[in-house]
Amino acid sequence: MNSRTVLGEKVPQVDSWLKVTGTLRYSFDISLPGMLYAKLVTSKYAHAKIRSLSFEEALKVPGVVAVATGKDFPFRLGIYVSDRDVLAVNKVRWVGHPVAAVIATDMSSAEEAAEKVNVDYEPLEPVLDVEKALEKDAPLVHEDLADYSVFPGFRPVPGTNIANEFNLVKGDVEKGLKESSVVIEDTFRIPQISHAAMEVQNSIGYWRPDNVVELWSSVQSPFATRFLLSKSLGVPLNRVIVHAPPIGGGFGLKAGLGWEALVALLSKKAGNRPVKLVLSRAEQMTSAPSRDLFLAKVRAGFSKEGRFLAYKAEFFLDAGAYADYTVNVARTAGYSAEGSYEIENVNVKSLAVYTNKIPTTAMRGFGHPENHWPLEQILDRAAHELKMDPVSIRAVNLLKPGFSERATGEKVREDEGNPEGVLRTAAGLIEIDKVENPSVPWTVIGKGLSMLVKAPSQPSNAAASAVVKLNEDGTVDVITGTGSMGQGTPTGLAMIVAEEFGVPLESVKVVQTEGVDTDRSAYTWQTVGSRGLFSDGIAVLRAIEDAKGQVKKIASAVFRVPEDDVEVSGGYVFSRTHPWIRKELREFANGYTFSDGTSVGGPVIGRGSYIPVLNTFLDEKGHGSNTVFHTYGATAVEVELNLITGEIKVLRAVQVFDVGKVINLLTLIGQADGGFIMGLGSALFEEIKFDDSGWVLNPNLTHYYVPRITDCDFEIKESFIETPQKDGPLGARGIGEHVMIAVAPAIANAVFNATGVKMNELPMSAEKVWREIMKQKPELFSKALKSFQESLKEVMAE
Amino acid sequence: MKEIRINVNGVFRHLIVEDNEILLDTLRTRLGITSVKAACWRGECGLCTVLIDNKPMKSCMLLSVEVDGSEILTAEGLYNNKRARVLMESFVKHGAMQCGFCTPAFVTTAHSVLSSNPDADDQEISEKLKGVICRCGTYFQIKEAVKSARAFYKDGSPETF
Numbered sequence: 001m002n003s004r005t006v007l008g009e010k011v012p013q014v015d016s017w018l019k020v021t022g023t024l025r026y027s028f029d030i031s032l033p034g035m036l037y038a039k040l041v042t043s044k045y046a047h048a049k050i051r052s053l054s055f056e057e058a059l060k061v062p063g064v065v066a067v068a069t070g071k072d073f074p075f076r077l078g079i080y081v082s083d084r085d086v087l088a089v090n091k092v093r094w095v096g097h098p099v100a101a102v103i104a105t106d107m108s109s110a111e112e113a114a115e116k117v118n119v120d121y122e123p124l125e126p127v128l129d130v131e132k133a134l135e136k137d138a139p140l141v142h143e144d145l146a147d148y149s150v151f152p153g154f155r156p157v158p159g160t161n162i163a164n165e166f167n168l169v170k171g172d173v174e175k176g177l178k179e180s181s182v183v184i185e186d187t188f189r190i191p192q193i194s195h196a197a198m199e200v201q202n203s204i205g206y207w208r209p210d211n212v213v214e215l216w217s218s219v220q221s222p223f224a225t226r227f228l229l230s231k232s233l234g235v236p237l238n239r240v241i242v243h244a245p246p247i248g249g250g251f252g253l254k255a256g257l258g259w260e261a262l263v264a265l266l267s268k269k270a271g272n273r274p275v276k277l278v279l280s281r282a283e284q285m286t287s288a289p290s291r292d293l294f295l296a297k298v299r300a301g302f303s304k305e306g307r308f309l310a311y312k313a314e315f316f317l318d319a320g321a322y323a324d325y326t327v328n329v330a331r332t333a334g335y336s337a338e339g340s341y342e343i344e345n346v347n348v349k350s351l352a353v354y355t356n357k358i359p360t361t362a363m364r365g366f367g368h369p370e371n372h373w374p375l376e377q378i379l380d381r382a383a384h385e386l387k388m389d390p391v392s393i394r395a396v397n398l399l400k401p402g403f404s405e406r407a408t409g410e411k412v413r414e415d416e417g418n419p420e421g422v423l424r425t426a427a428g429l430i431e432i433d434k435v436e437n438p439s440v441p442w443t444v445i446g447k448g449l450s451m452l453v454k455a456p457s458q459p460s461n462a463a464a465s466a467v468v469k470l471n472e473d474g475t476v477d478v479i480t481g482t483g484s485m486g487q488g489t490p491t492g493l494a495m496i497v498a499e500e501f502g503v504p505l506e507s508v509k510v511v512q513t514e515g516v517d518t519d520r521s522a523y524t525w526q527t528v529g530s531r532g533l534f535s536d537g538i539a540v541l542r543a544i545e546d547a548k549g550q551v552k553k554i555a556s557a558v559f560r561v562p563e564d565d566v567e568v569s570g571g572y573v574f575s576r577t578h579p580w581i582r583k584e585l586r587e588f589a590n591g592y593t594f595s596d597g598t599s600v601g602g603p604v605i606g607r608g609s610y611i612p613v614l615n616t617f618l619d620e621k622g623h624g625s626n627t628v629f630h631t632y633g634a635t636a637v638e639v640e641l642n643l644i645t646g647e648i649k650v651l652r653a654v655q656v657f658d659v660g661k662v663i664n665l666l667t668l669i670g671q672a673d674g675g676f677i678m679g680l681g682s683a684l685f686e687e688i689k690f691d692d693s694g695w696v697l698n699p700n701l702t703h704y705y706v707p708r709i710t711d712c713d714f715e716i717k718e719s720f721i722e723t724p725q726k727d728g729p730l731g732a733r734g735i736g737e738h739v740m741i742a743v744a745p746a747i748a749n750a751v752f753n754a755t756g757v758k759m760n761e762l763p764m765s766a767e768k769v770w771r772e773i774m775k776q777k778p779e780l781f782s783k784a785l786k787s788f789q790e791s792l793k794e795v796m797a798e
Numbered sequence: 799m800k801e802i803r804i805n806v807n808g809v810f811r812h813l814i815v816e817d818n819e820i821l822l823d824t825l826r827t828r829l830g831i832t833s834v835k836a837a838c839w840r841g842e843c844g845l846c847t848v849l850i851d852n853k854p855m856k857s858c859m860l861l862s863v864e865v866d867g868s869e870i871l872t873a874e875g876l877y878n879n880k881r882a883r884v885l886m887e888s889f890v891k892h893g894a895m896q897c898g899f900c901t902p903a904f905v906t907t908a909h910s911v912l913s914s915n916p917d918a919d920d921q922e923i924s925e926k927l928k929g930v931i932c933r934c935g936t937y938f939q940i941k942e943a944v945k946s947a948r949a950f951y952k953d954g955s956p957e958t959f
Contacts, residue, residue, distance in 0.1 A: 012890045012893055013893070013895070016895065018898070020886040020890055021874060022835075022901070023832070023833065023874065028899075029832040195933075198843065198900055198932075246897070247897060249896075249897045250897075251933075281839065281840070484897075486895075486896030486897030487896070488896070666893040669893070670896055674896060674934045674936055675935070676935070678933070701837075701843055701931065708931060708937075709927045709930075712924075712938060713920070713921075716938060
């Protein structure tokens with residue numbers, strides 16, 4: 001038998017050799033015969049009326065085929081709120097808003113012509129601050145909000161800049177605050193950050209002469225894209241084909257709808273020839289979405305034993321000009337605001353707010369890096385006031401599986417994880433109580449820890465499906481809807497199939513590893529929310545079960561035993577009661593032919609599907625059942641802080657997660673480490689900076705610095721707890737987003753631990769940390785400077 | 799338009815290129831070498847790194863006319879170099895990639911690092927690879943992958959199959 005299990009082992013991704021040789025084909029690498037190129041013309045104003053637009057000169061540039069403007073495409077788009085236009089119509093809403101697109105035979109002609117499109121603007125007063133956007137007389141970013149179509153459960157407020165309002169209410173928060181011994185009150189802020197996926201967004205649209213709309217796009221959501229395109233363009237679903245080749249980094253940027261509607265319409269405009277749009281890095285960072293800016297005003301009350309009695313919070317998510325996806329980010333930040341803790345009284349209001357800044361969308365963590373930033377620091381500050389330690393105050397308040405209830409009213413399931421185990425493991429690995437001595441007297445060493453919990457935030461119809469086909473040589477083909485963007489889901493699914501049939505991993509092919517397309521793949525809602533392995537995994541397991549049922553039926557006729565006596569495992573089919581009656585699985589792949597030439601059965605095609613059946617919409621108090629699984633985790637760090645420069649250096653990092661069941665240890669460690677590094681970037685460096693008129697000041701990878709290999713000269717440890725999720729695929733839960741959520745609060749807690757300095761704003765750049773030291777603890781700076789000067793004197797004396 | 803003669807992955811090419819054509823476009827668009835990626839087009843991300851006469855260079859920052867007479871190697875060509883194949887295998891084994899978009903640039907750069915110093919330590923490896931960005935954050939795995947391939951770059955280890 002060849003049933004050596006691969007589950008839990010370190011298995012390289014199945015497409016590794018294509019990646020390492022650069023031969024995996026991303027949409028970035030695809031070109032079609034006769035393909036044209038598009039170049040965007042973008043707004044120079046944050047808010048302005050388009051008085052007129054002329055492009056006669058642009059059309060004279062050799063190679064130019066057409067110029068399209070907003071008037072050509074009167075469609076409104078969006079996944080949750082249809083607040084997006086294809087190209088600006090009548091007015092522009094941010095600096096970088098696409099106003100027109102030039103289509104030409106080559107990129108340089110398109111670029112040259114784009115310079116010659118003249119737009120006459122009448123500037124309007126922009127609203128660039130999330131709080132000012134909420135003032136009574138604030139200019140409106142979307143005057144027509146009442147006319148937009150809205151997905152059930154979302155509540156835009158027409159006549160304001162509020163794109164969505166969400167409230168979570170449990171108990172009486174004012175009473176809870178009154179009864180508290182310690183109340184922590186503060187304002188926290190996270191700037192807009194860029195996904196900075198290495199593959200810029202790019203799309204090819206081909207509105208074919210037979211009126212089939214075909215797309216090749218860097219997209220995490222081929223099926224959702226097909227649905228939205230069909231709805232907004234009025235083309236039947238099966239006349240839209242979305243190809244989603246492997247993605248060069250998604251992180252949420254490529255979820256929902258991207259540039260597909262634009263390129264499809266440009267193709268039609270260009271006489272039904274394929275048109276490709278490839279954003280420049282500057283366009284990616286100004287015309288395309290980023291993560292929301294987050295502002296939180298919180299009051300948190302604790303009893304003298306450290307019980308979390310009350311949490312009153314107002315979250316303001318600056319959604320920029322389109323809140324299309326961010327309405328759900330704001331809702332999610334709201335309903336999961338209590339994190340891993342049971343809080344007696346909760347009142348959270350979470351608003352997604354329009355401003356005249358770059359639009360925002362989903363990003364890895366989806367509201368959780370945001371809501372954990374205040375929450376996890378509050379606990380350390382309360383612990384400090386109460387003379388408790390960060391671990392005990394958390395242990396007192398952690399949700400108790402099987403007993404607790406979330407503020408949404410959801411029962412905390414017994415099998416949903418082991419939060420206390422996660423907490424204790426992280427604290428142990430970082431040796432949280434052990435005091436470390438700094439290498440030089442002008443630095444200090446601190447340790448910090450942060451818990452995290454996250455569930456996929458998805459609508460109730462976030463379904464998945466899978467098909468499993470047996471081949472006559474014993475190999476297995478698997479058709480899913482989840483593609484490859486580095487997260488490793490296709491490899492994980494292949495491992496599950498290998499395990500269940502007992503065939504070698506090399507015998508399993510997950511077809512979608514090399515790309516999804518809506519014609520030939522199984523439906524899945526989107527590749528988002530850490531849901532791929534979970535949702536598709538369940539669908540694949542059901543498809544395997546179905547295939548095995550078909551095999552059993554055939555084998556029953558062949559073996560002349562009852563169906564329920566037939567077992568399929570280890571690559572064989574055999575009778576349970578007469579195990580010497582057995583044949584290889586491959587012999588049943590296409591049905592079975594007896595020695596007399598008669599046959600039974602037919603090709604085995606297993607099918608499986610999944611939908612989160614227990615989900616409901618949330619009511620006006622935020623109550624309902626909204627989640628299919630929660631993954632708990634904790635990040636702990638040891639950092640060295642230079643008190644003279646404010647520079648933070650990570651010395652050690654620990655990542656702990658309760659994943660339910662380890663499927664692929666190699667990709668799991670890769671996620672844990674990679675997520676830490678992405679979290680580190682957002683903690684220390686990353687911020688999209690705007691000037692007073694709404695221009696992005698750093699739309700490039702020099703001034704928007706993301707972590708490089710030299711930023712990773714520290715030790716990192718990963719630890720995984722396996723509390724099986726009963727309805728999860730082999731017990732597993734998702735992990736892809738969780739890995740970055742707790743990094744920033746853990747580092748801030750380490751700074752607090754070392755100095756007592758509170759960091760309310762990200763990123764914790766050296767300058768910002770230095771300013772906070774000077775504001776909160778200037779004596780630390782003076783002492784450090786003195787010791788530095790003394791040591792300098794000693795060196796000079798030598 | 800100018801004539802250039804270059805050797806790309808062991809094949810001599812005689813090309814006529816625009817005066818202002820960047821090597822990145824010549825390789826990707828004219829020659830269909832898609833391992834050479836781009837993410838910034840201004841020398842920041844390192845994804846377009848290729849070996850020019852065995853030195854790693856960013857192909858978006860070079861005009862094709864500047865490399866006339868050079869020997870150019872990309873990941874596709876390195877696959878046929880025995881040492882580089884071992885390095886690639888090490889990347890695979892260590893999971894030193896996620897989305898894979900930057901992987902060819904890391905392999906290419908790391909090959910040149912080890913070719914010039916098979917004893918490169920952690921710090922040297924990091925310093926020389928810092929010009930390439932991996933947003934998925936596989937840096938720890940990349941360091942391990944490069945380090946464990948070092949032995950195959952020492953004298954006596956064959957370069958060809």
